[in-house]
Amino acid sequence: MHPHPFGRRVAVIVLAVLLVVAGCARSDDHPAAAPPTPPADPALVQTATGTVRGVVAPDHRLFAGIPYAAPPVGPLRWQPPAPPQAWPGVRDATRTGPRCMQDASDLEMGRQTSEDCLSLNVWTPPPAEGKRAVMVWIHGGAFINGSSGIYDSRWLATRGDVVVVTVNYRLGALGFLAHPSLGAPGAVGNYGLSDQQAALRWVHDNIANFGGDPDAVTIAGESAGGMSVCDHLVAPGSEGLFRAAIIQSGPCQAQLALPDAQRASVDYARDAGCADPRTVAACLRALPAEKLRKPVWYYRIGDDALSGPVTGTTVLPTDPMKEIAEGRAAKVPVLIGTNHDEFTLFVALEYLRLKKPYTEADYPRLLSQTFGRDAAAVATHYPLSRYGGSVPLAYSAAVTDGVFACVADRMTEGLAKEDSVYAYEFNDRGAPAPDPLRTLPFPVGASHSLELRYLFDIGGAPPLDPGQKVLSDQMIDAWSQFVRDGRPGDDWPAFDGQEKRLSLRPDGSRVETNFDLTRQCPFWAGLQE
Incomplete structure (x- = not known):
């Protein structure tokens, strides 16, 4: 079988999956419920960059749209995520943030998208003594669409009595373009995975104020999110940021090697009007974000295509399937499964x-x-x-x-x-x-x-x-x-x-x-x- 079994036609079908399954879902900006740990007002929580005010319901709280990294725009486009900027006063955290830039067909559903999208949502049970275990949820969508706002986590917070964090990360070309001019050798691609690692670091540094235990974090995800979990099991920068993992329907063999990704990325830049090797990085960073909605398709064999994580990079040096088979993945409990x-x-x-x-x-x-x-x-x-x-x-x-x-x-x-x-x-x-x-x-x-x-x-x-x-x-x-x-x-x-x-x-x-x-x-x- 081909190393990457999705044909180009199949990969295009993947693009539509979240649009139907999540497109029929509730709006990203629906108010929900869940924020902090006691000060006097349970709707207020202090983070390292400022205070947030969320929504408090009788059985749970929600803090939504909290930035965990600086907006990846301008010179920060195709760079590792930078620390978030502090804000004065109290930040409204009652609505989820915009989706990360993705295929234009998503606009047909009226969903707001933005390049400034690196935010997360924290769902908690009501404040109580002690700290709850934490699940960090990485959304699916073939690394080209989806968002954290789809996943209303009240049931896990209330019945499950755990804290749930749902995360946005850069998608498509903005998240995974591996053009060699964008950085030092090996330091290109996988910006979306780096975003996820930044979110995990944010959780480690801030989740205690929301009633969560920073030493009891489980990473979890479905489809592309499940593939991301596979990657974090072997990624050096993810070590120590979680103690358990959940992989749902993650076809983790679908990882592309850096040379193949770089060739496809050069073609992508050329088609976008950025072909001159001397100026390509500046040219790409100067393009309007609207011109970068189209994913970068990584062609492998014949019609086989893939967009997403790249192995042989500083973020993901090795193939997770190989590392797992040879016993070099993180030694943590794993819950793993597929659908019939x-x-x-x-x-x-x-x-x-x-x-x-x-x-x-x-x-x-x-x-x-x-x-x-x-x-x-x-x-x-x-x-x-x-x-x-x-x-x-x-x-x-x-x-x-x-x-x-x-x-x-x-x-x-x-x-x-x-x-x-x-x-x-x-x-x-x-x-x-x-x-x-x-x-x-x-x-x-x-x-x-x-x-x-x-x-x-x-x-x-x-x-x-x-x-x-x-x-x-x-x-x-x-x-x-x-x-x-x-x-x-x-x-x-x-x-x-x-x-x-x-x-x-x-x-x-x-x-x-x-x-x-x-x-x-x-x-x-x-x-x-």
């Missing part, structure tokens, strides 16, 4: 875009675009006959297994050599989905991102039914328990020689041990050799 039907969401979005179904004749083309020379072998292992002749379901099953499930299986095995690992598969085939996904000629099932509705109040889909609400409560309890002590509860066994995983189901979760066989992981491992 990850890729049906991407196929569904492509179907809605094209307004026509895939036919049997499309199947070889889809596999070739995604798996290249391995397409024929994949077709043999995922015949249409096994999926009732449905091209969407067969193709989704192949990509789900090859890109998500078996990658997570390899990571889980590697991480379990070093510390406690708890694995899951989200398996609610009737999970609520946004309206457009409920009118398709094939089911999306337990698809990519749908587990988020069981942890966060995202909205934009039918409410959970009673059985799903029970599962949601169980997941909130397990995630928050893991944040508190590195174990998701007595009913969730550690991944061990029997490769135990918890299958999360609304009709009763259960331990399973045959995940690698049902997902054909030996077949996918053979393609890597």
Whole structure:
């Protein structure tokens, strides 16, 4: 299989994921609830750069839109994040900050975007004696869209009794362009990852004033956020900033090497009108931010494309998959899992875009675009006959297994050599989905991102039914328990020689041990050799 299995067409589909799943969600600037620790007024909290006033509800508090770094504009564009500037008086922290600059299609939803976007939101339970454990949430969106404001974290703060911090970070070209003229050798690209590290340092320095424990931080994320967590497990600058990690649906093998990223970045700059090596850095930094909404696509093999983190840099020197396999990742407890039907969401979005179904004749083309020379072998292992002749379901099953499930299986095995690992598969085939996904000629099932509705109040889909609400409560309890002590509860066994995983189901979760066989992981491992 290609080192980067998303074809260009597949990567473009990824661009739309958060736009549908989060685009149907509540507005980024909705008031919510949660701020500080006692002074007299629980809505006021002192940070290292000034006082913030948040929103106080009976059962939680919210401090929103707090800057954790200086605006990355002008000469600070494509530079590591600089410390935030202090402010006088009391800063309003009742609304989330703008999204980071992203694809122009996001503007159709009326969401405010800005290059000045490096802010975070802090959700807390009511003030109390002692310090609560902290979860720092890194949003998904293929490193090209999304924001921290989507994730209403009241349930984790109230039922879970933990502090939750959700973070914005630079996206697309502004977050990951690796043009060699932008810095010293190896010091380009990965500005978005550096932002996340700056946010973790902010948490370490400030979270105690919000009632959080700076020594009890868990980093967590889904999709691109999960990939980011993988990177922090091996990134030197992240060492010591967290004590546990949660990886949800993170295809962590999709990392690009610096030389390939630099070539694509040179092409990007040329297309933007900045081709002269003597002036390219100044030219790029002088461009209006509006001209930099288009992501930088990193081309690898044929049509394979990727935007996001770059290995071989000072921020991310080595490939996290290799480091994990060889036991050199951070030795911390990890909670890791995937969804049963990850890729049906991407196929569904492509179907809605094209307004026509895939036919049997499309199947070889889809596999070739995604798996290249391995397409024929994949077709043999995922015949249409096994999926009732449905091209969407067969193709989704192949990509789900090859890109998500078996990658997570390899990571889980590697991480379990070093510390406690708890694995899951989200398996609610009737999970609520946004309206457009409920009118398709094939089911999306337990698809990519749908587990988020069981942890966060995202909205934009039918409410959970009673059985799903029970599962949601169980997941909130397990995630928050893991944040508190590195174990998701007595009913969730550690991944061990029997490769135990918890299958999360609304009709009763259960331990399973045959995940690698049902997902054909030996077949996918053979393609890597």
